Amino acid sequence: MQTPKTGADVETAVREFIAENYLFGAGPESISDTDSFLAQGIINSMGVLELITFLENTYDIKVGDDEVVPDNLDSVRQVAAYVRRKLGSPGNNGTGSGHAG
Amino acid sequence: MRVEKLLEASAARHPDKVALVTDEARVTYAELNATADRLAGALRRRGVGRGDRVVVMLDNSVETVATLFATLKAGAVFSVMNPTTKGEKLAYVLNNCRAAAVVTQERLLPVVAGAVAQAPSVGATVVAGSAAEPAVRGGVGLHAALDEAPAAPAAPVGGEGIDQDLAMVIYTSGSTGSPKGVMMAHSNILCATRSVAQYLELTPDDVLLCVLPLSFGYGLNQIFTSCLVGGTVVLEKSFAYPAATLQKFERERVTGFALVPTIAAILLMRNLTPGQFPNLRYITNAAAALPPAHIARLREVFPSTRLYSMYGQTECTRTLFLPPDQLDVRPGSIGKAIPNTEAWIVDETGRRVGPGEVGELVVRGGHVMRGYWENPEATERALRPGPTPGERVLHSGDLFRADDEGFLYFVSRKDDIIKTRGEKVSPKEVENVLYDLPGVREAAVIGVPDPILGQAIRAVVVLAEDGCLTDRQIIAHCGRHLEDFMVPRSVEFRAELPKTDSGKIRRTEVQAEALRALEAAAPA
Numbered sequence: 001m002q003t004p005k006t007g008a009d010v011e012t013a014v015r016e017f018i019a020e021n022y023l024f025g026a027g028p029e030s031i032s033d034t035d036s037f038l039a040q041g042i043i044n045s046m047g048v049l050e051l052i053t054f055l056e057n058t059y060d061i062k063v064g065d066d067e068v069v070p071d072n073l074d075s076v077r078q079v080a081a082y083v084r085r086k087l088g089s090p091g092n093n094g095t096g097s098g099h100a101g
Numbered sequence: 102m103r104v105e106k107l108l109e110a111s112a113a114r115h116p117d118k119v120a121l122v123t124d125e126a127r128v129t130y131a132e133l134n135a136t137a138d139r140l141a142g143a144l145r146r147r148g149v150g151r152g153d154r155v156v157v158m159l160d161n162s163v164e165t166v167a168t169l170f171a172t173l174k175a176g177a178v179f180s181v182m183n184p185t186t187k188g189e190k191l192a193y194v195l196n197n198c199r200a201a202a203v204v205t206q207e208r209l210l211p212v213v214a215g216a217v218a219q220a221p222s223v224g225a226t227v228v229a230g231s232a233a234e235p236a237v238r239g240g241v242g243l244h245a246a247l248d249e250a251p252a253a254p255a256a257p258v259g260g261e262g263i264d265q266d267l268a269m270v271i272y273t274s275g276s277t278g279s280p281k282g283v284m285m286a287h288s289n290i291l292c293a294t295r296s297v298a299q300y301l302e303l304t305p306d307d308v309l310l311c312v313l314p315l316s317f318g319y320g321l322n323q324i325f326t327s328c329l330v331g332g333t334v335v336l337e338k339s340f341a342y343p344a345a346t347l348q349k350f351e352r353e354r355v356t357g358f359a360l361v362p363t364i365a366a367i368l369l370m371r372n373l374t375p376g377q378f379p380n381l382r383y384i385t386n387a388a389a390a391l392p393p394a395h396i397a398r399l400r401e402v403f404p405s406t407r408l409y410s411m412y413g414q415t416e417c418t419r420t421l422f423l424p425p426d427q428l429d430v431r432p433g434s435i436g437k438a439i440p441n442t443e444a445w446i447v448d449e450t451g452r453r454v455g456p457g458e459v460g461e462l463v464v465r466g467g468h469v470m471r472g473y474w475e476n477p478e479a480t481e482r483a484l485r486p487g488p489t490p491g492e493r494v495l496h497s498g499d500l501f502r503a504d505d506e507g508f509l510y511f512v513s514r515k516d517d518i519i520k521t522r523g524e525k526v527s528p529k530e531v532e533n534v535l536y537d538l539p540g541v542r543e544a545a546v547i548g549v550p551d552p553i554l555g556q557a558i559r560a561v562v563v564l565a566e567d568g569c570l571t572d573r574q575i576i577a578h579c580g581r582h583l584e585d586f587m588v589p590r591s592v593e594f595r596a597e598l599p600k601t602d603s604g605k606i607r608r609t610e611v612q613a614e615a616l617r618a619l620e621a622a623a624p625a
Binding site for chain 1: 160184185208209338339340341342343344345367371372522553554573577578580581585
């Protein structure tokens with residue numbers, strides 16, 4: 001298993017994940033930090049599940065049931081802030097050691 | 102009676118009752134009806150008349166529902182498209198039904214404008230969320246169109262319609278790869294709507310939560326049954342954020358929830374407390390069977406909620422339901438015919454078969470479609486002479502068997518249509534897209550078991566000698582040309598595919614090989 005990434009550049013990692021899996025041609029630069037994944041039709045409900053799996057595997061965090069809300073997951077900026085909170089929070093079960101950016 | 106009367110009657114009976122709740126708005130029956138009246142006027146001003154087709158491609162929203170009723174009030178026929186439909190297919194549909202108008206939204210304009218450019222019949226394109234004049238033939242913002250329209254309903258161009266007129270044409274996957282337009286008259290829709298409302302015992306106190314797209318007959322049925330009884334629909338754009346949707350169960354006191362197996366699977370991934378949703382009177386499942394483990398788990402989490410297993414298809418909306426009290430007795434059954442319809446099983450020669458024998462399900466009732474739009478061959482295969490003179494019954498294409506008490510059990514499709522995420526996918530339609538990709542020499546598209554999707558789409562591909570495509574490139578190509586649910590989830594590369602003597606790829610053999618490989622790999 002790969003070493004968990006830190007929270008240093010979550011934006012780039014998320015943008016690349018979305019571009020590779022859902023944009024079908026447009027590059028990562030075509031998503032702005034605040035584009036709504038759902039309202040812009042970038043990902044659908046299966047995509048949200050896959051994004052969660054990607055975050056859990058990449059950052060070694062556990063996304064709780066009640067954390068699956070648009071405020072945490074619906075844009076590059078929201079995902080980055082959420083991941084940094086998880087990595088920085090002492091309650092996180094994972095071994096992620098990134099620092100809040 | 103016509104379908105728009107459902108809305109008009111509820112608006113007259115209880116104008117101030119909330120008809121529709123979305124993230125953006127709460128609208129009463131009077132408001133929804135008034136918006137639909139104005140929009141009908143706007144469509145008429147733009148040349149939409151009796152019997153014309155209006156293609157609707159919108160996310161679930163108040164505008165979508167208003168557009169459906171507005172189209173009917175204008176005497177026209179709606180066709181709802183999945184919002185992830187790509188340009189080529191939309192252009193095919195616009196040309197196939199010779200649409201007079203399109204109603205869409207700002208976000209989808211790039212796709213829609215490209216398709217409209219290829220469809221000369223389209224005279225008006227109404228765009229929700231667009232302030233300026235949208236750059237598309239006949240383009241007008243929805244609000245601008247409403248502002249200039251008369252508030253009072255005008256008579257439809259071409260005269261008042263009757264219930265034998267077409268109300269909708271819904272495109273569904275055909276085994277040839279080209280989508281077929283299922284034609285439903287007003288009377289067909291009303292027959293299904295009344296039957297469903299009857300067995301679900303719907304009342305004006307019901308609050309239905311709908312996360313299904315309205316391009317799906319099951320989603321549309323939520324709107325029509327609720328309007329029939331004067332209930333409320335909580336309309337969600339998707340089930341992507343279950344926590345947010347589940348909060349609405351409590352806040353809106355939801356009493357009815359329509360799901361497909363994929364939604365059940367996502368729902369049951371969560372930690373739910375039994376008895377958490379005391380208002381929820383019933384759950385319905387359709388589109389594909391729930392796995393027995395999910396039925397058991399739903400019963401545990403929703404102990405006071407009735408669970409209805411149902412079966413239907415676009416061609417008649419709904420055919421069967423299992424009364425909830427039978428679920429423990431025969432959990433694998435999807436029941437018997439819904440009220441005011443008949444269903445039976447026939448063999449290849451059309452003879453009715455006895456209990457235990459497998460045959461094709463035949464459906465008889467006022468809800469059976471008028472046929473496929475301008476496709477007499479497909480219509481003749483599906484609709485055949487019925488027991489009374491002039492009547493036609495629907496040959497469903499689904500194989501069933503019955504038990505000794507007449508309860509029906511789904512066996513399989515007759516053709517190779519794949520059911521994924523509750524949607525029907527024609528392997529041929531996906532294969533046609535694969536063959537457009539240089540480097541693909543042969544392709545077979547199959548369904549493989551998936552815990553969430555039911556079946557997941559897999560592309561089995563033989564590359565040309567100089568082909569060097571990756572699975573990501575193949576999936577990306579499909580993603581650019583197909584609706585999201587049709588895009589393969591995985592790609593398998595082969596050196597060759599099994600073929601018949603005449604050189605036709607044996608898709609069923611590819612499917613069987615994949616299943617055997619999965620079984621061999623599964624832990625004992």
